[in-house]
Amino acid sequence: MFLAKHGAPLISTEWATSVQNSGTKNEEDRGAFKTPTRRDVARTAPYMHDGSLKTLMEVIDYYDKGGTPNPHLSSDMRPLQLTEQEKADLVEFMKSLSGEMPAFEEPKLPN
Numbered sequence: 001m002f003l004a005k006h007g008a009p010l011i012s013t014e015w016a017t018s019v020q021n022s023g024t025k026n027e028e029d030r031g032a033f034k035t036p037t038r039r040d041v042a043r044t045a046p047y048m049h050d051g052s053l054k055t056l057m058e059v060i061d062y063y064d065k066g067g068t069p070n071p072h073l074s075s076d077m078r079p080l081q082l083t084e085q086e087k088a089d090l091v092e093f094m095k096s097l098s099g100e101m102p103a104f105e106e107p108k109l110p111n
């Protein structure tokens with residue numbers, strides 16, 4: 001499980017649960033969240049652990065400004081200064097991660 005701190009807007013009860021969410025119970029993991037899959041992400045709005053971001057463009061804007069400043073924000077998080085074209089491209093890329101599951105045939109087990 002990959003944990004990351006990107007400074008999602010946390011409210012007081014979430015500060016408590018985010019330590020549990022990290023699964024480690026270590027104080028230094030407060031504010032860390034499991035990185036969710038991007039598979040089918042265009043179909044799974046709203047986004048983030050608290051559903052605070054309604055669209056993929058809102059997610060991009062959120063990253064573009066470097067997350068929400070808070071004491072647990074990773075120092076690796078910083079404003080990206082993406083152009084409008086880059087933001088639109090990232091949204092289109094994430095849309096491309098949705099699709100039909102490949103056909104699956106149950107294998108025949110040997111007797």
Ligand code: HEM
Pocket residue numbers: 003004005006008033034035036037041044046047048049050056059060063090094
């Ligand atoms: C511009 C680059 C990035 C894009 C486009 C992106 C996209 C997304 C999206 C769409 C979500 C919401 C997923 C959902 O709620 O189902 C998300 C959440 C998340 N991402 Fe990113 N991501 C980026 C960079 C990163 C990086 C660099 C990290 C870690 C080092 C990261 C870690 C996470 C984590 C931990 C969450 C869950 C946050 C929460 O539950 O509040 N992301 N990201």
